[in-house]
Amino acid sequence: MILTEGLRSAGAAVRLWFSPARVRAEGTTPDYRFSLANERTFLAWLRTGLALIGGGFAVDQFLPRLHQGLRVTCTVVLLVGGALCALRAVNHWVRCERAMRRGEDLPVTRFPTALALGVGVLAVAVVVLVLLGRTT
């Protein structure tokens, strides 16, 4: 029940990405400064995603003595996290833009908390792995 509801709302969100005309048709155009602030937030999330992707490449390239399986796992986790951040960037941007046009409250999500916890756990894991010297 919760799952189907979640899938439906995710589908609606993705449809919204591809129908910008529908977003523009709603409500009134907000102050351009608010739109620019929303754009900067979008860019900040995109940079977060890029940083995670770059971090994934860095783990693979700068920890050559780490066990290969662990290294590939860390890299893939970081690459997937970066991809999720990029998708979240555009999703949040569209939802904020729509909320501003409709004069609603801005959407709240748990994504930043989940990201912070995930990055923290991964950082601790990599530090422990490097300290233990899990070499090939």
Added chain:
Amino acid sequence: MAGQAPPDAGPPRPAPDRDPGLQPERTRLAWRRTTLSATAVAVLAARQLLRSAAPGPVEVALTVLTGLLWIAFVALAHRRMQAMATGRPPGLSPRAALLLVGCTLALALCGAVILVRPGH
């Protein structure tokens, strides 16, 4: 001081050709930072290829693709930065936002393919 005019008695303000809060400027700098991040990621992705001993045609093709993705990213950002030159820039088009995110995802995918290729 007797001769000083009160602070709000200046001449009538003309229509602004720039934002008094420098919002477009800050947004332009945010774009600049983002292109720098994308450049770092593209360089790391290319370095991923150069580390393999004998790059095959797939690696070369992926590197060329990475370069093209980077060019697309920077070109999109450049267009948007040019729009920031006016005092009241129009909003970001959703298509540009989607294209940028697509470039980012494709960069990650290129790196992942290079990473998991057998013989890496």
